[in-house]
Amino acid sequence: MMEKGKAEAQFAFTNYRRYYREARERVADEKTEAVGKLRDYFSRHSHRAVKPVGEAEAARMYALLGEDGTFSDLNPTEEQYNRENVWNRGYANTPDDRAGIFIADALNRVYRLAEAARRGSLKKDTEFLNRLSRAVVHYGNLEIARSNDKPRFHASCFAIPTAAVNIYFACMEEMDRAERGEAGAEVRAACDMLKVLGLQAYTQPLRRDATDRNVVSVERFRNHVWWVGGNALAYRSLLPVAVMYSSVPMLDVLAEVCQRGISVTSQTTYSDAFWTEGFTADGAGWGHGMQCLIWGYPIHGTSAALDMLKTLRGTPWAKNLSRENTEALMTFFRGGSWYYRDGYRLPCLDRGSYVYCDKESAIPYRNMLRDVVDNWKESFTPAEQAELEQLLAEVEARRIRMDGYVDGVYQGTRWFFNNDDLMKHTADYHLMVNMASVRCDGLESADFADNYNFYPTDGMTLFQRRGDEYFRIMGGWDVTASPGVTAREGMDRLVPVTNWRGYCSRHNFAAGAADGGDYAAGGYIFEKMYGPDKENPDYKGGHPKKNELLYGFKAYKGYFILGDYLVALGAGVTNLEPEQEGNIRTTLDQTARTSPVYLLEKGRKKPLPMGVTTLDARQLKNAWIVQEGQFAYRALPNYQSDLHVACENRPADWARMNEQNRQRKDLPAEVPVLRLWTDHGRTPVADTYGYAVYLGQGEPARKLxxxxxxxxxxxxxxxxxxxxxxxxxxxxxxxxxxxxxxxxEVSAPCALVLRETEEACFVTVADACMDASLKEIALKWNGRDIRIALPQGMYSGKPVTVRIDR
Known part of the structure; x- marks a missing residue:
């Protein structure tokens, strides 16, 4: 082993011995007895284990394990990695960590053999135990000798510790003897190594801060993307490692982290919230920064917390859910339902949007909701219990309506103020406008998943009645014509990149005044920005220069929901870099063409032919483009001079859009698409656009x-x-x-809806800059002064509605 490797190994063993010694010194009698019961539990229940092998396969695998503790079929790869020094190349992303994946695979083989012996498929004699012990030490040494100069992530902190605890508990009797000093030297060495490897769930990757000196601390699991949400609790084998160590301090920390992690964060309380990621106060959630990845990290982290707390029931670490916990869960269950439509999650909310989807599935929080109903219901109020039961029933039916609840809770209009999302949800349709600001991170992309996540937070506007309108055709999308987006054309010039922060707008302006019912107004200032530049303004290389067409234009984009109509307005559309190739376009929609498309003009229907149809100035005054049974679109001629409509069959390259599509051989080679757009030309300056979309059933009104x-x-x-x-x-x-x-007139930038009735006027307002110091917005309405107090703290930016009696 090289000197560097010896130093890293010594560092690992020093950590292990310190934490093991401290655990033993600080054990209390009551907790000691509880630890013993937990050890018995994990000796009978594998933790996220790989699938056990049958007797024949176990015998074949054991035959590959030599007396020196190496698998003969893995030796050529190990020798190659030695020659190329793959062990210390560091981590870039999951597929790049060849060394970590190799070691994890080898250790999982050891686990399979240990599990086969525990089940009686292999004879657990001295030779067998010694050979397995040598394998643990050999492959363990490869791991702990790896350099910490660069982060060691997925394999080192997730997969390898999991393999280690499963080997340990599959050989529980031998490990107990080793810890009492009664086992042979090789088994004792393996026991030590398993604890060293297991501890990596707490140590890797190094954070380069004070928590590296005390990894068994609550602060270790805060304020870092690698140590919050799913990355903190779901993928690390924290609880079984603590039990392997018989560590009361570890269990103390985990119980506190699990309970405090079931909470919310927000833009204005980001620095004070327990977790910087997870559930957001608006009802959605963040992962990998402030990006709306609600279906992964927030659910995984909270589900893991609930599972650990459930395992700790009947022990000194048992905890009931607090009111903060239950409120966080209710907020997420309600808000998360808006990101789902009748069997389909909304597209463009993760890095798997371009995976072909043609079958309904339950909302991703289904299992967590069922766990809450089955195991934690008593922590909620009677009204909340009834709501959870009804919600679970509708989740199982994949049709979430929750009729009878106040507008804006499950149906109506809603502004997700931490995520710049304006929505309307009814039994008949779903509308989402995904705006952008400098406050939010855009959606991430990766070369092993979605390759073209360039535009989802650029004002992408999705109209859905069925729920699968986009998933069925995204393999053939022109992403520079994403629905609702103003962008420079040039799909053929885009180069896929891995970008963990996505893209955002340069401007701190996005607002949505949603009254919960039929009305809303919102808008934002869009000027595209490479997400990582928010924290590194001097960044000059890498991804941005690969796709210059993404940048260099600006627009003011507004959205108005009036019953079943969406009115979209654009102003100040300017190409700041006209030397770049390609026109600037605003796309109304790019959706599945599932039924006949026709031109509706003064009550007369005219089928549209295949190909591109351009409406002239006369037609723009009265013509709607209607897809039968879906939605109707109309340009507003005062603000745009053209409307192009394409009924086309586009070639689909599903694997190009997402690598996972290679696993299916039955994907459509071409997809039927309806696309509508206005062309601003190559050099627009202060240009405008305006269009309306009718979302209701039947034909739109002849008069707007x-x-x-x-x-x-x-x-x-x-x-x-x-x-x-x-x-x-x-x-x-x-x-x-x-x-x-x-x-x-208003006293601060905002979005506003003013609705009059015979008895009163209702005013809904939302602060567009999410200014934590702004306490109120003053209105002057036809000579009348109105002062509206704004929500504070974690609810800063949330719309507020006031009633003004006549």
């Missing part, structure tokens, strides 16, 4: 039931035809909105 009041870079505003509802977005330095008997 709304009017655009203003569309520029200061104010975007729409009102209903009867003037009962006004929606507006006030950008920085906005003047008063004045239009036909209306004068409305």
């Amino acid at each position: 039931p709304f009017e655009v009041l203003r569309n520029d870079t200061l104010v975007q505003a729409v009102c209903s035809a009867d003037r009962i509802v006004i929606g507006a977005v006030f950008y920085p330095e906005a003047p008063a909105l004045e239009a036909k008997g209306l004068k409305l």
Whole structure:
């Protein structure tokens, strides 16, 4: 072993001996007895173990294990890695960690053999135990000698410790004798090595901060992407390692981390929240930074916390769920339901959106919800228990409606203020606008998953009735024509990249005033930015320069929901880099063409042919493009001069979009697509656009039931035809909105909905800059002064509705 490897190995063994000694010294009698019961539990229950092998396969595998503790078929690879010094190349991402994966695979073989012997398929004699012990020491030494100069992640902290604890507990009787000093030298050495490898669940990767000197601490599991949420509790074998060590301090820490981790974080409480990732106060969730990865890390981390707390029932570490825990869970169950439509999760919420999906499945939090109902229901109020039971029944049916609950809880309109998402959900349809700001991270991409996650948080606007409108065709998407997105054309020039922070907007402006019912107004300032530049403004190389077409244009984008109509407005559309090739386009939709498409003009239907149809100025005044049974689209000629409609069969390259698609051989070679867009040309300066989408059933009204009041870079505003509802977005330095008997002025940038009834006026407002110091927004409405107190703390940025009696 090289000197560097000896130093790393000595470091690992020093850590192990210190924590093992401290554990023994600090054990209390009651907890000692509880640890013994936990050890018995894990000796009978494998932890995330690989599938055991049958008797014949176990015999074949054991025949490959030489007396020197190496597997003969793995030796050529090990020799190659020695020549190339693969062991110390460091970690880039999962597929790159060849050394860690190799070691984990070898140790999992050892576990399979130990498990086969425990089940009686192999004879557990002295030679067998010594040979397994040599294998543990051999492959363990390869691991602990690896350098810590670069991070050692997935294999070192997840897979290898898991293999270690499973080997340990499969040989529990021998390990107990080893710890009493009664076993042979080789078994004692293996016991020590298994503890060293297991401890990596707490030590790897090094954080290069004070917690590296005390890994058994609550702070170890806070304030770092590798040590919160799923990365903290779900993928590390923390509890079985603690039990392997018989460590009361480890169990003390885990019980506290599990309970405190079932909580929420937010933009304004990010530094104070227990976890910087996980459930967000708006009802969604973060993973890998402030990106809306609600279906992975938040669920995994919380589910693991609940599982550990359940295992600790009946021990001194038992805990009931606190009110903070139950409120966090209820917030997530309610909010998470909006990111799902009738058997399908929403696309563009993870790095698996481009995986072909043609079958319904339950909402991803189903198992966690069932666990809560089955094991934790008594921690909730009677009303919450009834709600959870009803929600579980609807989750099982894959149709979440929750009729009878207040608007904005499960149906209606909602603004996810920590994630820049504006939604409307009804029994009939689902609408999502995924906006962008400098506050949020964009969606990550990876070369082993989604390769083209460039635009999902650029105002992507998804219209769904069935739930699979996009999943069936994304293999043939032109991603530069993503629905709702303003972008420079050029799909053929995009180079896939791995980008863990995604893309965002340069501007701290995004707002959604959703009243919970039928009305909402929202908008943001879009100027694309490479996510990592937020923390490294001097970044000059790498991914951004691979795809320059992504950058160099700006737009002010507003959205207004009036009943079953969405009105989308754009202003200030400017190409800041006109020397780049490609026109700037705004796409209305790029969706599955599942039924006939026709032009509806003054009540007359005209089928659209295959290919591209361009509507002229006359047609823009009255024409709707309708896909039968789906949605209807209309351009607003005052704000855009063209509308292009393509009915096409596009070639699909599913493997190009996501590597996982290679596993299926039955994917469609081409996909039927309906695409609509307006072309701003190559050199737009302060250009505009405007369009409407009718989401209801049947045909849209012949006369537009709304009017655009203003569309520029200061104010975007729409009102209903009867003037009962006004929606507006006030950008920085906005003047008063004045239009036909209306004068409305605000004291701070915001989105606003004003709705009048005979008895009162209801005003919904949301702070666009999420300014934690802003306590109120003052309105002047037709000479009347209105002061609206804003939500504070973790709810900063949340819309608030006030009633003003006449």
